[in-house]
Amino acid sequence: MPITELLARNAELYGNDVALVEVNPEITEIRRVTWKEYELIEPDPMCHYRREITWKVFDEKANRFANLLLERGVKKGDKVGILLMNCLEWLPIYFGILKTGALAVPLNFRYTADEIKYCLDLAEVDILMFGPEFIGRVEEIAEEISRNRLLFYVGEGCPTFxxxxxxxVANCSSEAPDIKLTDEDNAAIYFSSGTTGxxxxxxxxxxSLVHSAKCEQMHHGQTRDDVFLCIPPLYHTGAKMxxxxSLQSGSKAVLLKGxxxxxxIETVSNEGCTIVWLLVPWAQDILDAIDRGDINMDDYDLSRWRLMHIGAQPVPPSLIARWKEHFPNHQxxxxxxxxxxxxxxxxHLGVENIHKVGAIGKAGYGWEVKIVDENGKTVERGEVGELCVKGPGVMTCYYRxxxxxxxTLKDGWLFTGDMAQEDEDGFIYLVDRKKDVIISGGENLYPVQIEDFLRSHPAVKDVAVIGLPDKRLGEIAAAVISIKEGMTCTEEDINNFCQKLPRYKRPHKLIFADVPRNPTGKIEKPKLRQIYCGESLVAKQIKN
Incomplete structure (x- = not known):
């Protein structure tokens, strides 16, 4: 069954029920205040910007966009890029693309202009949808990318290009287009990067998409009474899946900006949220705010909140123990x-296995897992090897x-590049990453990109970037820097130099030391991690 049929089903069965809510605490709505003979217009700090749509309207918006795309010649197999911050338009645009038989291609909102162009070319995108936050970046490359593709702007103040x-879209039909889709039809292209960046x-x-919906609903038991709070960006598979x-269960979801x-906490209270997905730093910040007294729990109705779950990075058991102190009834x-x-x-860990915090769990719904050695042979329980997964949600391929x-794909198995081990109860623990990607606050950092940049500093002889454990972010990027003989360089010099990097790519820690390399010239990052971490981040968490 194509995933578009789930949306059509919800529109038919639950048409008048709220499907999506957008909340932006950074924008306050306008209120009118009458004072004597004057009428003042001022923002209401207690009334946040909020929009909502029902399942019927959601489906109609998707149909209108699908029909617009078809009018513009989009056909099955074409690609439409989405470069938007989370907003109420995001998912109707996504499903409108799928309804035409075209492929949705979400783009990371952190991409630079050059990265946007690279991904558009790689995925052979025919149309790009973008929002106001990206006008400057798209304008930089507009002349090049508009030669062979359409550019659609979503928001107020449309640029001339x-x-x-x-x-x-307002003038297009709200009827579903007559496009036949099957499970095997291509649906979406997502971007990921390896250690090269x-x-x-x-x-x-x-x-794949339908299985992820079934998997999520089975794991968390979502019903139509649930309300999911979605905070991470929708371009990412984590947030979307x-x-x-919610799509599978026909239940409401709230898109929170910020x-x-x-x-x-306010949004959970105001919207009656029952399920919240957090990253480690966000959970840490909430607990810290409660402890400081910035958040008084008695001011909010959190009685419906039943589940807090975390993904995208290793989870310190100490964080969950602390969370349960403040939220003892939470799964x-x-x-x-x-x-x-x-x-x-x-x-998937499973809500019934909180005693195994630190593990990532067992095979999820409909999935198989195994841990193999360098020859692809399954290792004995307790031994470390590469984690492999198999199931209906495995990608078709790396496009082109x-x-x-x-x-990466061998006999239907996806080799993840993550090293893991299985305990005596069959629970899997990550031990280290085979690749050197650093996960900081749920975002992937690619050491080679940062290393290449730092090597352009005139005083830098060599550099290696590794991840160090961090209580809030999970990991931080640390740069081990070797200075050229006869030259001097300070932390202030490097920090000033790194201002040219996006903030999230700047190293959090600088270490001036030799960079060890093996006989083939490769940086010995395991040795560096042993020196500066003592042991791998996740191995520490297992012991805790």
Whole structure:
């Protein structure tokens, strides 16, 4: 069954029920205040910007956009890029694309102009949808990318180099287009990057998307009474596939802009949220705000909140113990996944297994797992090997990259690149990453990119970037820097130099020391981690 049929089903069965809510605490709505003979207009700090749509309207908006795309010549197999911050338009646009038989291609909102162009070219995107936050970046490359593709702008103040989405889609039919889709039809391309930092285009079909919806609903028991709070960006498989549980169950979801602790708690209270997915730093910030007294729990109605789950990075057991002190009635869960396995859930802890916090769990609903050695042979329980997963949610391939596909997909098994071990009860623990990607606050940092930048400093002889444990972010990027003989360089010099990098890519810690390399010239990062971490981040968490 194509995933578009779930939306059509919800529109038919629950048409008048709220499907999506957008909340933006940074914008306050306008109120009128009458004072004597004057009428003042001022923002209401207690009344946040809020929009909502029903399942029927959601489906109609998706149909209108699908028909607009068809009018513009979009056909089955074409690709439409989405470069938007979370908003009420995001998911109707996504499903409108799928209804035409085209592929949705979400783009990371952190991408630079050059990265946007690279991904558009790699995925052979025909149309790009973008919002106001990206005008500057798109304008930099507009002349090049508009030669062979359409640009649609979503929002107010449409730039001259794009067409306005709102003005066109309003005149299109709200009837579903007559496009036949199957489980095997390609549905979406997501981007991921390896240790080189160059994005790979990950191709998924409709079967993958539907399985992720079933998986999420089965793992968390979502019903129509649940309300899911979605905070992470929808371009990421993690956020999207967790929301798919709401699609599967026909329940309401809230898109919250911003990650301030008070905004999260207020939204849970105001919207009656029952399920909240957090990253480690957000959970940490909430607990810290409560302890400081910035959040008074008695001011909020959190009685419906039943489940807090965390993904995208290793979870310190001490954090969950502390969370349970403040929220003793909460269920807790964690999921492991990759964009190549349609996001979270191929390995799943389960709410009944909180005593195993620190583990990523067992095979998720409909999934198989194994841990293998360098020859692909399953290792004995307790031994460390590479984690492999198999199931309906495994990607079709890396789009236009046969070599990488062959290295990652073998006999239906997805080789994750993560090293893991299984305990005596069958629970899987991550031990270390085979690749050197650093996960900081749920975002992937690619050491090679940062290393290449730092090497351009005139005083830097060599550099290696590794991840160090961090209580709030899970990991931080640390740069081990070797200075050229006869030259001097300070932390202030390097920090000033790194201002040219996006903030999230700047090293949090600088270490001036020799960079060890093996006889083949490769940096010995395991040795560096042993020196500066003592042992791997996740191994520490297992022991805790």
């Amino acid at each position: 794009a067409e306005h989405y709102d003005s066109h 160059f994005p790979k285009a990950i191709l998924h079909n409709h079967e 967790h929301w798919f549980g 990650v301030k602790p008070k905004s999260i 807790y869960d964690t999921n492991y996944g990759l964009s190549e396995s349609i996001g979270p859930g191929c390995v 990259d046969e070599k990488a596909t062959a290295e």
